[in-house]
Amino acid sequence: MALLEVRxxxxxxxxxxxxVQAVNGVSWEVEEGETLAIVGESGCGKTVSVLSILRLIPQxxxxxxxxxxxxxxxxxxxxxxxxxxxxxxxxxxxxxQDPMTSLNPVLTINQQISEALTLHxxxxxxxxxxxxxxxxxxVQIPQAEDRLDDYPHQFSGGMRQRAMIAMALSCNPQILIxxxxxxxxxxxxxxxIIELVxxxxxxxxxxxxxxxxxLGIVAGIAxxxxxxxxxxIIESAAVKELYANPRHPYxxxxxxxxxxxxxxxxxxxxPIFGVPPDLIELPVGCPFAPRCGYRIERCAERPELIAVAxxxxxxxxxxITKERKQ
Amino acid sequence: MGSENNVLLEVKNLKMYFPIxxxxxxxxxxxxxxxxxxxxxxxxxxxxGLVGESGSGKTTVGRxxxxxxxxxxxEVIFEGEELTTMKGQKLRSMRREMQMIFQDxxxxxxxxxxxxxIIGEPLEVHGISKGKAKRExxxxxxxxxxxxxxxxxxxxxxxxxxxxxxxxxARALALNPSFIVADEPIxxxxxxxxxxIINMLxxxxxxxxxxxxxxxxxxxxxxxxSDRIAVMYLGKIFEIADKDELYKNPLQPYTQSLLSAVPxxxxxxxxxxxxxxxxxxxPSSANPPDGCNFVTRCPVKMDICEEQEPEFKExxxxxxxxxxxxx
Numbered sequence: 225m226a227l228l229e230v231r232x233x234x235x236x237x238x239x240x241x242x243x244v245q246a247v248n249g250v251s252w253e254v255e256e257g258e259t260l261a262i263v264g265e266s267g268c269g270k271t272v273s274v275l276s277i278l279r280l281i282p283q284x285x286x287x288x289x290x291x292x293x294x295x296x297x298x299x300x301x302x303x304x305x306x307x308x309x310x311x312x313x314x315x316x317x318x319x320x321q322d323p324m325t326s327l328n329p330v331l332t333i334n335q336q337i338s339e340a341l342t343l344h345x346x347x348x349x350x351x352x353x354x355x356x357x358x359x360x361x362x363v364q365i366p367q368a369e370d371r372l373d374d375y376p377h378q379f380s381g382g383m384r385q386r387a388m389i390a391m392a393l394s395c396n397p398q399i400l401i402x403x404x405x406x407x408x409x410x411x412x413x414x415x416x417i418i419e420l421v422x423x424x425x426x427x428x429x430x431x432x433x434x435x436x437x438x439l440g441i442v443a444g445i446a447x448x449x450x451x452x453x454x455x456x457i458i459e460s461a462a463v464k465e466l467y468a469n470p471r472h473p474y475x476x477x478x479x480x481x482x483x484x485x486x487x488x489x490x491x492x493x494x495p496i497f498g499v500p501p502d503l504i505e506l507p508v509g510c511p512f513a514p515r516c517g518y519r520i521e522r523c524a525e526r527p528e529l530i531a532v533a534x535x536x537x538x539x540x541x542x543x544i545t546k547e548r549k550q
Numbered sequence: 551m552g553s554e555n556n557v558l559l560e561v562k563n564l565k566m567y568f569p570i571x572x573x574x575x576x577x578x579x580x581x582x583x584x585x586x587x588x589x590x591x592x593x594x595x596x597x598x599g600l601v602g603e604s605g606s607g608k609t610t611v612g613r614x615x616x617x618x619x620x621x622x623x624x625e626v627i628f629e630g631e632e633l634t635t636m637k638g639q640k641l642r643s644m645r646r647e648m649q650m651i652f653q654d655x656x657x658x659x660x661x662x663x664x665x666x667x668i669i670g671e672p673l674e675v676h677g678i679s680k681g682k683a684k685r686e687x688x689x690x691x692x693x694x695x696x697x698x699x700x701x702x703x704x705x706x707x708x709x710x711x712x713x714x715x716x717x718x719x720a721r722a723l724a725l726n727p728s729f730i731v732a733d734e735p736i737x738x739x740x741x742x743x744x745x746x747i748i749n750m751l752x753x754x755x756x757x758x759x760x761x762x763x764x765x766x767x768x769x770x771x772x773x774x775x776s777d778r779i780a781v782m783y784l785g786k787i788f789e790i791a792d793k794d795e796l797y798k799n800p801l802q803p804y805t806q807s808l809l810s811a812v813p814x815x816x817x818x819x820x821x822x823x824x825x826x827x828x829x830x831x832x833p834s835s836a837n838p839p840d841g842c843n844f845v846t847r848c849p850v851k852m853d854i855c856e857e858q859e860p861e862f863k864e865x866x867x868x869x870x871x872x873x874x875x876x877x
Contacts, residue, residue, distance in 0.1 A: 265740040265741055265742060266740055380831040381831075382831055383831075410603035410604055410767065410832070411603065411767065411768075411769070411808065411811045411812060412603065412807060412808060412811045412827075412828045413603075413831065414811065415810075415811035415825055415827055415828075416827055416828070416829075418813075419825065419827050437740065437741055438813065439741070439815035440770070440812070440813025440814055440815045440820075441813045442815070443813065443814065443815050443816055443817040443819070443820045444813050444814075444817070444820040444823075446817075463817045464817045464818060467815065467816055467817050467818075468818075477742060478741055478742060479815065480745070481741050481742050481744065481745035482741060482744075482745070482770065482815055483748075483770045483771055483773065483774030483775075484770060484814055484815060484816070485769055485770040485773055485797070485809065485812045485814055486797075486814050486816075486819065487773070487774070490774065492749065492752075493745040493748055493749055493774070494745070495742060495743075495744075495745030495746040495748075495749055496742040496745070496746075497746070499710045499712065499713075499743070500740075500742075
């Protein structure tokens with residue numbers, strides 16, 4: 225049985241302008257020790273879907289309309305608030321995108337990391353402080369003991385993200401959710417952080433849900449990939465299968481939109497035309513149809529995710545492998 | 551360097567120091583050496599890529615070329631004219647030839663101006679056209695960047711990020727410049743939109759014979775769009791080469807680690823890829839290390855690197871580097 229299973233998750237936001245259909249019936253699962261990457265562009269619902277799982281959606285205006293999130297034989301959606309709190313930051317922890325804004329500027333690094341340790345593991349201040357120093361060493365912050373009483377502004381961007389990871393790992397979570405953890409960082413620092421997370425994954429053996437828009441990062445870290453568009457998962461597969469054999473026109477379009485550093489000779493990029501749909505007025509049929517070069521009449525109906533190969537699902541009426549050969 | 555007559559722009563020993571002031575009397579206590587002795591040239595019709603991480607000084611170089619900052623030292627020679635000492639009307643008329651596309655399409659368009667007046671403003675300022683002629687030129691420019699000409703009376707908030715960036719490009723093209731500084735023009739955009747803008751810039755260059763200085767942090771994009779690439783670090787240029795030469799034969803250790811740090815969207819390639827992971831962070835440009843600026847993070851540093859700065863010189867034809875290992 226999967227470690228975490230999400231079934232038919234729907235999240236909406238009731239705003240003055242209308243109902244934003246942010247997540248529209250998303251299902252996926254993560255096995256123990258597995259790294260699942262959720263890929264998509266801004267506004268595709270990738271962050272909202274994991275925030276919904278952790279029940280961190282502000283309500284109102286947000287509302288989780290339906291869905292089950294099964295973790296350790298329990299449905300997280302049905303837990304009481306205090307039961308949920310005992311899971312959040314403990315068995316499931318999250319690293320946020322922007323390390324500059326997600327640390328509290330008026331608390332020391334030690335105070336912020338120790339909080340989870342005293343709260344979830346019942347440590348006293350001294351124990352928590354020692355464990356915090358160990359954690360900072362684990363995420364390779366130099367002279368960790370001397371940095372415990374520093375404030376976040378005394379850390380560089382890369383070090384803050386390391387501190388965030390240390391905080392997330394403090395209670396030995398089974399699932400680490402990383403929401404674009406390297407987007408705000410420079411490329412050499414990004415490489416450091418990715419390397420660190422890979423090492424920690426191999427040492428600790430936690431499952432990772434990695435949210436990103438960067439197909440390069442996904443290729444290096446994920447076991448499985450789910451591609452999201454307009455609040456739907458439109459394709460999911462094992463990482464090698466997805467890159468070798470993309471089946472949804474949007475996935476294909478994304479892969480054609482990014483230049484590769486190791487390209488042999490220069491080829492023109494093949495962009496996706498148009499812009500993603502307004503989530504208040506979603507198209508009735510396939511959400512990608514207005515931008516899709518493979519569109520047929522049937523796309524006015526919404527396609528369901530279907531299996532096209534073992535472990536490979538996609539939601540499209542057209543078999544693009546046949547179309548591309550023509 | 552750059553004695554050839556097809557050189558459009560030459561930058562010689564450019565320095566831009568920003569003073570650090572302290573205390574009641576605002577005494578100058580030091581300098582942020584944002585750009586420190588940088589030299590390169592750009593050939594007519596080429597795209598010259600300038601890569602570096604945040605704080606490397608790449609944006610400052612672009613702004614110094616356009617004289618948006620007046621450099622602390624050095625020369626900027628554009629079409630044979632020295633710009634750093636040029637003033638007033640003469641400089642203004644040179645600016646017609648040099649335009650800029652900015653990074654953030656949400657911040658670089660005035661929200662209270664219509665698209666028509668944003669794109670038409672340079673035409674009016676430079677006394678090129680007014681009234682109907684201006685309106686027609688604006689509509690033509692909108693068509694050139696792939697927008698509907700009927701959008702002239704709309705405001706920036708009615709457009710998506712990609713469309714706004716197109717408006718920024720139209721504004722830059724309004725005066726028919728020969729040279730455009732594109733400062734991270736796509737990094738605020740989504741992946742699928744980035745490719746649209748890259749292709750548009752390439753098409754415009756082919757049609758209008760433009761020369762680009764393309765500033766970016768994403769090496770994959772820079773390699774795709776540029777002819778030659780310069781790598782910047784902490785106010786210095788470490789290496790300049792043809793894009794394929796730079797990729798295949800990087801000489802400077804920072805270039806090597808930067809190339810190895812860029813993720814490649816192919817899981818089969820990523821599986822076997824060896825990375826050079828740099829330790830630590832970029833030092834502060836108010837207090838750069840002695841010797842080579844990369845010495846604090848360099849995996850192959852030698853004793854001399856801490857004492858003396860390596861000379862930036864041509865190692866092989868059209869390939870410059872600054873490193874004691876290669877010199």
